[in-house]
Structures are given as structure tokens and as C-alpha cells.
Amino acid sequence: MTRLLALDSSTEQLAVAVAADDVHWTRAVDGGAQASARMLPLALEGLAACGLGVPQLDAVAFGSGPGAFTGLRCACAVAQGLAFGARIPVVAVDSLMLVAEDARVALPLVDGVTLWVAMDARMDEVYAASYRHDGTRWQVIDAPALYTLDALAARWRAQAPPVVVGSAVQAFSARLPFGAALTQATVLDRAGALLRLALQRHADGATVDAAHAMPLYLRDKVALTTAERNAARATPDASRG
Numbered sequence: 001m002t003r004l005l006a007l008d009s010s011t012e013q014l015a016v017a018v019a020a021d022d023v024h025w026t027r028a029v030d031g032g033a034q035a036s037a038r039m040l041p042l043a044l045e046g047l048a049a050c051g052l053g054v055p056q057l058d059a060v061a062f063g064s065g066p067g068a069f070t071g072l073r074c075a076c077a078v079a080q081g082l083a084f085g086a087r088i089p090v091v092a093v094d095s096l097m098l099v100a101e102d103a104r105v106a107l108p109l110v111d112g113v114t115l116w117v118a119m120d121a122r123m124d125e126v127y128a129a130s131y132r133h134d135g136t137r138w139q140v141i142d143a144p145a146l147y148t149l150d151a152l153a154a155r156w157r158a159q160a161p162p163v164v165v166g167s168a169v170q171a172f173s174a175r176l177p178f179g180a181a182l183t184q185a186t187v188l189d190r191a192g193a194l195l196r197l198a199l200q201r202h203a204d205g206a207t208v209d210a211a212h213a214m215p216l217y218l219r220d221k222v223a224l225t226t227a228e229r230n231a232a233r234a235t236p237d238a239s240r241g
Contacts, residue, residue, distance in 0.1 A: 003052060005043055005060050005082065006198040007075045008190065009035035010067025010095040011119070011167075016042045017195035020050035026191035036074045043078070054086050059207055061091035061198035063098060065216035066127040066144050067119070072215035080210045089207035092214075093197050096129045096144050096166075102193040103165040103184050104133055111135040116142075116161040118168035118176070124149050126168045126176075127218065130161070137200065146218040149175050 001021035008015040014031030016039065017024070025046045029038065047053060062079035065072045072095075083090045096117040103115060111133055119127045129144040147155070153176055161181045168176065169185040187193070201207075 008063030
């Protein structure tokens with residue numbers, strides 16, 4: 001049996017889950033700016049509820065993205081720190097596949113149907129990927145990517161998606177061609193989906209050394225440095241003549 005801690009803060013919701021053999025503990029709470037302060041205490045609460053300490057874990061899993069830059073760094077850093085100390089491996093979980101897994105349980109999906117996950121990435125962009133469940137595991141059909149609304153709309157006009165889940169369903173309801181697709185905007189049990197995927201990946205041997213754990217960043221530049229902002233302000237605007 002597996003003893004595993006899983007963490008995800010790739011969205012505004014913080015999800016923490018613990019598996020202690022057949023005992024599963026899950027929590028999903030508001031995260032966002034509070035994720036870094038709430039993650040470790042919640043993880044320790046879950047471990048205590050399951051009668052575990054960090055040294056007794058077989059692995060630590062984290063939602064690797066795509067998603068919010070700060071949230072991805074937070075989950076990865078905590079997972080790495082705990083794994084280093086306990087000398088155990090890390091499991092990276094696709095944060096979009098997590099949404100697909102939640103929908104698999106919540107919706108009446110037929111195995112083999114292609115499901116698109118589309119998450120609001122701000123700035124009129126969407127993190128999206130498509131998956132297919134074979135009855136045992138998820139298969140990646142289109143790997144996670146960052147799409148403009150126009151690019152994703154063109155993709156879906158060329159081939160209509162049968163199922164679309166994720167926050168973009170609500171955020172861009174009037175701007176993306178959902179057509180007759182079965183849709184779900186809200187993730188109902190993020191922590192439960194995270195734990196199921198983490199356990200599956202661990203069972204498949206999809207682990208990495210803590211030193212090699214990395215979030216999946218799909219934006220090359222998420223913010224300007226202070227020096228870059230100061231340089232931009234100091235540069236004359238040629239358009240003013």
C-alpha cells in the first residue's frame with residue numbers, strides 16, 4: 001500500500017490530500033495569496049489525521065501546472081522540501097488532467113471520449129489540453145498549451161469538442177464555440193481528483209528525485225523585474241514626438 005501526501009495550488013483553490021494505505025484524507029480550501037501560509041499547516045493536519053509523519057511517506061506529489069505562477073512555485077517548493085528531508089521521491093501531477101479526473105467522476109462520461117480541459121489563464125488566454133480515458137488511465141491527446149481565445153476557437157471550429165470542462169467554460173461562455181459540447185465549469189472535488197492521479201502515477205513509477213521536480217510554466221515571462229520596469233519608465237515614448 002502507498003503512503004502519500006499531495007499538494008496543489010495551481011488555482012485559487014488550495015488542495016491537500018493524504019493517503020495512508022486504505023485511509024484517504026482530503027481538503028480543498030481558499031488558497032490564492034494565502035496558499036503559501038496555509039499549505040504546510042494543512043498538510044501536517046492531514047498527516048496527523050492519518051497517523052503519519054513525513055518520514056513515513058513513500059512520496060510527495062504536487063500539482064505541476066499549468067496554472068498560477070506563484071501557486072506552482074509554492075506547491076513545488078513545499079513538496080521538494082518535505083521530500084528532501086525524508087529522502088523520498090516526488091510525483092508531478094498534470095494540473096489540467098486533475099480537472100479531467102474530477103469530471104470523469106462527476107459527469108456521465110463514456111470511456112474513450114475525448115475531453116478538453118480549458119482554464120482561464122487571464123489576459124484573454126486559456127490553458128487547455130485534451131485527454132481520453134481508456135477505462136484505467138488517462139491518455140494525453142493534446143498536451144497542455146497556452147492558447148489565445150482566437151486560436152482555441154479556431155481549433156474547436158475545425159473539430160468540435162464533445163466535452164469541455166474547466167473555468168473557461170464560464171469565463172468565456174460567449175467567446176468560445178462550445179457548440180453542443182457537454183460542459184462543466186466547476187471542479188467539485190479537486191483534492192480527491194489530485195489524490196487519485198497521484199496514487200496512479202506513483203503506482204506507475206512516475207516519480208522523480210526531489211532535486212529534479214519542476215513546475216510546468218507555459219508563459220515565458222510572467223512579470224517584469226523592478227529594473228525592467230524602471231528602464232521602461234526612463235525610456236522616452238517615441239510616439240509623443
